[in-house]
Amino acid sequence: MSVKRKILKLDPTLVNQIAAGEVVENPSSIVKELMENSIDAGSKVITIDILQGGLELIRVEDDGFGMGPEDALLSIERHATSKIRSLEDFHALTSLGFRGEALAAISSVSRFELKTSDGQEATRVTLTHSEPCARNQGTTIEVRNLFYNVPARKKFQKSPAACASQVRKVVETVAMAHPDIAFSLNGQVYLPTDLKRRIEEILGEHEHELKAKNLYGLFASPSKAGPTRGGQTIYLNRRPIYSPLLSRAVKEAFATRIGVHEHPRFILFLELPPSEVDVNVHPQKKEVRFRDEGNVFRMVRNAIQAIFAGRGDTATPLSFTEPVYNFSETFPTPHFKVEETGFEFVYSDRGLAVILGRFLLVEREKPLFIDLKAAHARLFFESLIMQSPASQVLMVPIEIELKKEEEELAEQLGELGIECRLLKRRLVVDALPPFLEEKHFFEFFQKFLEGKPIEEITTRLIQASPKRYSFEEGMQIWQKVKECKDFYYDPKGNPIFVKICEIDMERFMENHGKIPPSKAADRERH
Known part of the structure; x- marks a missing residue:
């Protein structure tokens, strides 16, 4: 028997704790948010201390602008921020933080304390009260007993050693993008230096260097390519991001220098005007959406190809306004021509038939013969790597x-x-x-555990399936696959479609349509 319940408005504390599930995954996510706040505050020295991997204590101290008493109190309110005032401000964001929800979320799942000074007044703020205190200009935030009031979340945290490793990786990732700032983690200091030296200090030396107005990158030797993307670090406007699009552009540039199932190791900095990027698509701002993905993809790919082709460290600056951070202040900016693909999409393709439940015949100037399993595998693969x-x-x-x-x-x-x-x-x-059916998951998972490349797994799952495609399904797959960046081949490099010429059909009929001489003689006798 169901019980009718009244709709009630949630308590603000509970709302913040629910929101914390998106913003606060573990100690490293807190350290990242607090470091970004310190950077936005113009800090030149940022000190991080942790105990028990950050589960017991996280302390982040900076020498930034600091806050007065009123702003200090507002800072732990949800959606209170100094970064934006209207929706239009999203298109001009240069700060790392902007939503105004990090401190509210963090303070709702920990013993939280903030000390800050704008150089005139110093304030201490906790979740229950505020009071004057003594502090030089800047801000100190202490987060103790993380998830003490959310035991279900605390139970799923990794060991203190694993959490400490995650925190160290976050600090190093942020520090690489800001070589002009001094960072310290539990006494390990990264002094201010130039960008290349900061990267080499953390990651070691790389073989290839890319220098341009919108791009800067260091790339390891192709011989050091690995089975996963674990050795890849990408920054957009000095914000660390996860971008399958850019990872794929770099891999395509390496081409046959690495194996089909290998991934290059690199660190890449890309600078674009804020209006060309949407950073508000992920709770932790890990992913972004580019306004012109094709242009960005080609620029990165062609710039790296130019290095391997011996044309020097070259790249075409995008036809945008001045970037936020100009690498050409340190490095010269050569030019090269961006090549366009020669294949023209025709969205009015007229489907003729599906043959044997697998091959779609499409009419255009030269008819196309489309392998629907190869196209399906491409869609499946894109769905996974783009984190659909x-x-x-x-x-x-x-x-x-x-x-x-x-x-x-x-x-x-x-x-x-x-x-x-x-x-x-x-x-x-x-x-x-979308493209991983429940009945295929166990096979997918087993091959994943065996270390099989995603390209191989997706292709094998689709090819092994006994599925036969209807005409409507075939046309839908063809229309979707034409929107993929890599629409020529399936994930293992097999062609998705071929153009059918009249001469090809004539040869096919000549080779397969002739009656064998013995059978021809039998016909004449009868």
Whole structure:
């Protein structure tokens, strides 16, 4: 018997705790948010201290602008920010933070204390009260006993050692993009220096260097390519981001210098005007959306290809207004021509038929013969690497027993748009991306654990499927695959379509349509 319940407005504290689930994943996400606040405040020295991987204590201290008493109190209110005033401000954002929800979320799941001074007045703020205090200009934030009031969240945190490793990686990632700032983590100091030296201080030397107005990059030797994207770091306007688009552009530039299933190691800085990028598409601002993806993709790919072609460290600056951070202040800016693809999409293609449930025949100037399984595999692969939102919420979650050594690998599934969680030694899958059917998940997961490349897994799953495509399905797949950046080939490099010429059909008929001489003689006798 169902019970009718009244709709109630949630308590603000509960609202903040729910919001914290998006902003605050672990200690490293807090450190990242607080470091970005310090950078936005114009700090030149940022000191980070942690205990028990940040689960017991996170302290971030800076020498930035600081805040007066009123702003200090407002700073822990949800959606209180100094970065934006209207929707139009989103198109001109140069700050790392802007939503005004980080401190509210952090303070709702920890013992929180803020001390700040604008150079005139110093204020101490906790979740329950505020009072004057003594402090030089700048801000200190202490976060103690993280998730003390949300035991379910605390239970899913990694070990203190693993959390400490994540924090160190975040500090190094942010420090690389801001060589003019001194950073310290538990006494390990990164002194101010130039960009290249800061990168080499953290990552070591790289073989190839790219220098341009909108681009700067360091690339490891192709011989050091790895099986995953773990050795790739990408910044947009000095903000660390995850971008399958840019990763794919770099890999395409490396071409045959690395294996099909290998990924280059690199660090790449890209600068674009804020109006060309939407940074408000991910709760932690890890992902962005480019206004002109094709232009950005070609610029990055062609710039790196130019290095390998021996044309020097070259890149064409995008035809935008002046970037936020101009690498040409340090490096000269050569030029090269961006090449366009020679294939023209025709969205009015007239489908003629699906043959054998697999091949679509499309009429245009020269008819196309399309392998629907290859096209389907390309869509499946793009869905995974672009982290398409999980759209298949499972009626009954999938549960899989894991070995200890499989737990960390299983966590990488989240990067493929698969909504899952670890529950003790079990992987619980709640939702799948559009092109991964529930009946195929176990095979997918097994090959994933075996270390098979995603390109191979997706292609094999589709090719092995007994599915036969209807005409309507075939046309829908063809229209969608034409929107992919890499529409010529499936993930393993097999062609998706071929053009059919009259001479090809004549040769086919000559080779396969002739009656064998013995059968021809039999016909004449009868």
